[in-house]
Amino acid sequence: MEDCLFCKIVKGEVPSTKVYEDDEILAFKDVNPMAPVHILVVPKKHYNDITEITEENADIIKKIILAINKIAKEQGIADKGYRIINNCKEEAGQTVKHLHFHLLGGKKLGDKMC
Numbered sequence: 001m002e003d004c005l006f007c008k009i010v011k012g013e014v015p016s017t018k019v020y021e022d023d024e025i026l027a028f029k030d031v032n033p034m035a036p037v038h039i040l041v042v043p044k045k046h047y048n049d050i051t052e053i054t055e056e057n058a059d060i061i062k063k064i065i066l067a068i069n070k071i072a073k074e075q076g077i078a079d080k081g082y083r084i085i086n087n088c089k090e091e092a093g094q095t096v097k098h099l100h101f102h103l104l105g106g107k108k109l110g111d112k113m114c
């Protein structure tokens with residue numbers, strides 16, 4: 001998608017600090033971290049939000065979760081614990097309209113987002 005920030009990050013047109021990449025997924029550090037570890041995990045293919053996930057394309061979610069678990073191990077937060085957040089649309093606070101999952105950890109997280 002042309003005017004999408006995360007598509008631009010996927011294409012390398014906007015810089016990011018990558019922590020994981022495969023054919024279908026990119027993970028990079030959140031520019032405004034809410035925890036010592038705050039990573040965004042995105043499908044390279046553009047989906048506006050999780051409502052676009054269907055029986056046909058849901059395999060990407062499985063792959064994202066497996067990538068998140070791998071990243072959590074690499075980041076050293078797998079044992080103590082971590083939080084995965086997906087904000088879907090405006091009332092949930094989604095600001096970037098490209099499906100993404102926040103991986104948060106590295107401290108005792110509160111009962112809000114982090």
Ligand code: AMP
Pocket residue numbers: 005014016028029030031032033040086087093094095096097
């Ligand atoms: P959300 O509010 O769920 O849509 O999350 C969007 C996230 O993207 C926020 O946590 C922002 O800090 C983060 N963000 C915005 N621009 C960038 C960027 N250029 N690189 C990395 N993270 C970004």
Ligand code: ZN
Pocket residue numbers: 001004005006007008045046047097098
């Ligand atoms: Zn996009």
